[in-house]
Amino acid sequence: QAGLTQPPSVSKALRQTATLTCTGNSNNVGNEGAAWLQQHQGHPPKLLSYRNNNRPSGISERFSASRSGKTASLTISGLQPEDDADYYCSAWDSSLSVQVFGGGTKLTVL
Amino acid sequence: QLQLQESGPGLVKPSETLSLTCTVSGGSISSSTYYWGWIRQPPGKGLEWIGSISYSGSTYYNPSLKNRVTISVDTSKKQFSLKLSSVTAADTAVYYCARIYKRMGIDDWGQGTLVTVSS
Numbered sequence: 001q002a003g004l005t006q007p008p009s010v011s012k013a014l015r016q017t018a019t020l021t022c023t024g025n026s027n028n029v030g031n032e033g034a035a036w037l038q039q040h041q042g043h044p045p046k047l048l049s050y051r052n053n054n055r056p057s058g059i060s061e062r063f064s065a066s067r068s069g070k071t072a073s074l075t076i077s078g079l080q081p082e083d084d085a086d087y088y089c090s091a092w093d094s095s096l097s098v099q100v101f102g103g104g105t106k107l108t109v110l
Numbered sequence: 111q112l113q114l115q116e117s118g119p120g121l122v123k124p125s126e127t128l129s130l131t132c133t134v135s136g137g138s139i140s141s142s143t144y145y146w147g148w149i150r151q152p153p154g155k156g157l158e159w160i161g162s163i164s165y166s167g168s169t170y171y172n173p174s175l176k177n178r179v180t181i182s183v184d185t186s187k188k189q190f191s192l193k194l195s196s197v198t199a200a201d202t203a204v205y206y207c208a209r210i211y212k213r214m215g216i217d218d219w220g221q222g223t224l225v226t227v228s229s
Contacts, residue, residue, distance in 0.1 A: 035215035037157075044206055044219035045157065051214045088157055092213035097170055099147070099159040099210075 006102035022089030034072035034089040084109040112137040114220035128194040132207030145210040150203040
């Protein structure tokens with residue numbers, strides 16, 4: 001089962017902007033995009049963005065998702081200390097009929 | 111507010127079957143809009159999808175676990191369940207139950223339950 005590719009770590013300064021990436025193929029990310037999840041240590045993941053780039057109710061506008069071809073991106077503007085977390089992308093693979101995840105990106109807010 | 115709660119043993123012996131149940135409250139389990147899934151996370155590692163089920167019982171499984179996994183649903187009890195057979199230490203993980211909105215995203219998660227495989 002092919003997973004999605006994410007950089008293991010990203011570091012950015014407080015109040016700066018971070019862009020996280022997630023690369024898949026034409027059957028998953030390239031098909032309908034990727035969803036984004038945030039996970040703080042010891043807590044379950046929380047959905048930040050659906051595959052269509054819409055945010056669930058209650059998610060800050062500082063989180064913005066987009067897609068270009070087979071790569072999805074999550075942009076976090078005005079970084080805050082609470083944004084220090086792990087971020088996962090996820091998508092349904094229409095060819096394999098499986099849910100795939102990225103390996104996760106650890107975002108450190110300096 | 112939808113809530114999902116995992117329940118089941120926190121310790122399972124090697125070669126035995128891991129069994130977990132997820133109880134859904136605050137919303138309907140019988141909707142064609144959603145699938146219900148199990149995801150696990152080994153300590154210090156990333157997320158792994160185990161499988162999903164619709165309210166009518168249609169299932170999808172991770173091919174790497176397919177021979178050992180069974181997911182079932184009981185709409186009358188608003189529960190869905192996971193059985194994973196022939197477990198080894200590699201199956202030690204936090205197991206989450208979750209709601210999947212069509213194929214657009216996993217939008218509600220249980221708190222997770224740690225299952226340790228050890229004799």
